[in-house]
Amino acid sequence: MATTIIQTEKLVGKRIRRREDPRLITGTATYVDDMQMPGMHHAAIVRSPHAAAKIRSISIKAAAEAPGVVAVFTGKDTEKVGPVPCGASLPGLRVPHHYILAIDRVYLVGHPVAVVVATDRYLARDAADLVEVDWEVLPAVADPEKAIAPGAPPVHPQWPDNVAFVYNQEGGDVDKAFAEAEVIVKQRITSQRLIPSAMETRGVLAEWRGADRQMTLYTSTQVPHLVRTLVAGMLGLEENRMRVVAPEVGGGFGSKLNIYPEEALMGFVSMKIGKPVKWIESRRENFLCTIHGRGHVDYFEVAAKKDGTILGIKLKLIQDQGAYHQLLGPAIPTLSVLMMPGLYRTKNIRAEVIGVFTNCTPTDAYRGAGRPEATHGIERMVDILADELGIDPAEIRLKNFVHNEEFPFPTATGLTYDSGDYAAPLQKAMGIVDYTKLRAEQAAARKQGKLMGIGICTYGEICGFGPSPATPAGGWECGTVRVEPSGKVTLLTGSCHHGQGEETTFAQLAADELGVDIDDILVLRGDTAIVPYGIGTFGSRATAIGGTALYYAMQDLKVKMKKFGAIMLDSHDVSYANGQVVCNKMGKSVSFKEIAAASYRAMKLPPNTEPGLVSTHFWEPPNFTFGFGAHIAVTEIDPETGQITVRRYLAVDDCGNIINPLIVDGQVHGGVAQGMGQALWEQAVYDDNGQLVTGEYTDYTMPRAHMMPWIESQHTTTPSPVNPLGVKGVGEAGTIGASPSLVNSVVDALSHLGVRHIDMPLTPEKIWKLVAGGKN
């Protein structure tokens, strides 16, 4: 037994390269579409070309007789499969029965009406064209405000007003705040529909083994355990007879935080044909049949004093739900309401949310999920107020921030902000860009007829979703640490990361916590047969909750290690340090490997000693965590063409303690790119007939590398008291901060022309019209 103490270098806080990247970058990772099985069949789905239509009849004869086709199923066959679930509950919520295949009516373009199963993917696709549907086309409505206007065609005939739900929330005394106001500013602000565009489209492979009564469902999802519970229920299968595996998942951004018809449909087909069956979503299907994000029309009113003190905020929020509720759809705008106060002290808030059915793709969680919309609104309103009062946008923010001594700060919307120093990132950002100098430069530029803008956004983000009472399916996370007999460490996490880098950050945590080599650590996730249970990765929660669950599991594991160490050293006075158990008196120690081997070999254990080295912890967070930050965008506008150049983009984010700065930078960069996409380019456009006009990447402007400015990423650090790691979350910060800072910047560039607000995306044509109009 060695006596030397190994001083392991701490890994938390280091810019360690992502351990998952080699396989991702070299294209050798295993996604659903890479999986092959003996006897595997392929499915192609027949979808509605109409946004609203009755199905008079479906003829499957020609398809069923086509080469290679083994089965064709329509809604009549799948009628008994349970509906696609909506997990959100709101008082009075209208939930249309969401069959996995349409029965006699379709509600959106892309609505599945039949599935063709063949021995080959190409044959299945060819045969799908042979399914003949006799349609009676009905009028459709694709705009939420038009949908709730009198005389609009009903999406679901049983609810002719197209109202899916109404949700009201109020805090403080809003009427008094508005009565006492010295100034009130109002603005209609939209957050357009976006298409999440994960690089990997969805895909499902179902394998039913009748003799074992066992279903294995491989699906590209963020939430495998939830899929198991809910899809097993839809299929009438006992939950423990179903195993769900999320192999490599090529991005989700919320779009795979869902239960989709195809998951149950493939299960159904496999049970019917007794063979494995695979379906891979085409990009076109992905645009139409995977959830969209945002889709808000917001009417904001802000009451304030002349000195800029915000007294109260009113919001009427019209949420385009699409034709159905997907898993969390109706809950998303309620998150916007929670986030309405932003970082500001105001205690008087009133929100009225109207969820509206349209003949469009359902909306649901998309990176930020309700918070970017709220932040965009409030940060635009603060700028409008500043403009109205002639106060600098930075100054008005500093004036209204929650004070440092007020934490934990209860908001008017019922949240408790955990910790913060809200002025810090703004002041840091202003220092880095030399704000005063920039303003002087802007004034000089204006004199020469040049258009230059400086936009600030200070945002708050609800991270770490979340305490169970506030989440539809439990908000805890499960972590297991298993030391193998050889001393290797396997971490099992319920956080089903899909590109965020937890294979690296969790290993860093464990290497430090247990004092073992990071190369001895393997992180497993995404398989219900391996991980005891899990909630998943979304809502900037994986590290704050999943990481904490692992942290506590490791504490428990260390107790066990000490127990074995004490037996091996024959001493009661032992401690755990740097991957060994040390006898405090003698200085003797046993190594991690020795303890691991002994715990399983169990040769000399006293009676009643439990062998093995596995610890599992389910961690329930006492609160959300609240990240925050300040982004500054400097833009220039070509007055002749309306084109915008982002000259500088600085993000100063506070996400609490940082485990891996490289990964945090990556999250910020990706998030900013997505927020910039919304601000400048992306929009899902429907025509009046409910056809998606931007149905391909030739018309839907995804931001690409060459369109990006340099993104500077800086931080302030305010640890969270909510978890022992002091971490908050950063997965969505960039997306939340980017759109307001960019739009504020462009509006700022045009403010001297009388421009107060511009709806996204800021296309050059919109800008050109404003410049031309302003000059007249």
Add this chain to the structure above:
Amino acid sequence: MIPQTFEYTAPKTLDEAMALLASGGKPLAGGMSLIPMMKLRLATPEHLVDLGRIKDLDYIREAAGELHIGATTTHYSVESSALVRGKCPLLSAAAGAIGDPQIRNVGTMGGSVAHADPAADYPAALQALEAKIVIRGAKGERTVSAADFFVDAFTTSLESGEVVREVVVPVEQAGTGTSYLKMPQPASGFAIVGVAVRVQRSGGKITLARIGVTGLSNIGYRAWAAEKALEGSAGSADDITKAAALVAQGIDANSDLHASADYRRHLASVYAARAITAAASKA
């Protein structure tokens, strides 16, 4: 991508290809326009004849004061060729403005002109260069001017069974200045508006002006009125603004999600003014 079933042949010589095309085959070059349409089943060719293996279609040669560019020469080759850069910089500028590097590495000169996308970049340059298109058919070869080649959106004067064999552009003469400027449609990279300008100057006057415009209407066209206004002028800023204002004259401008007709027309004159100014400064 799952297109409809099709046959595929990759002949090694143009003669073999011509025989296959005569029996109903469809040419495949870079596939950057054809394959996306096949993916959506908007195009359902039964037989693709890949021109990519025919060696003597991929070349850039100079002969008798002209550059000859073989049909399967990629956009990247045109963009990067020292010969084209030196002797016909307008064409390499247009090639370099196409899409993104992946597209330029695969897409071809012949495919682009044959496809005749109204927002493609080459047509503007080919009009300004008064280029010639050499067409090979069952009965032999014929040569048409760019002005006669582009007939309508996605329509050329190619007859069935014919292929573009090469494109011929003049070597730039001394005293010439050129420029190609475009506003790309942000999603696809195609031109919302693209303006190619070739001017010659002598004795303080613009003696020749050729202006090709793409993206604005159904085809890449020559802006005759603007050319005329410029020729004979001193090329002052004022002359340029006046001429540029005429580029969209009499044109039925396109309107879509990305730009209205009014905005496109406005952009055409802005880009024309900028391209003329840039070209004139080099002349």
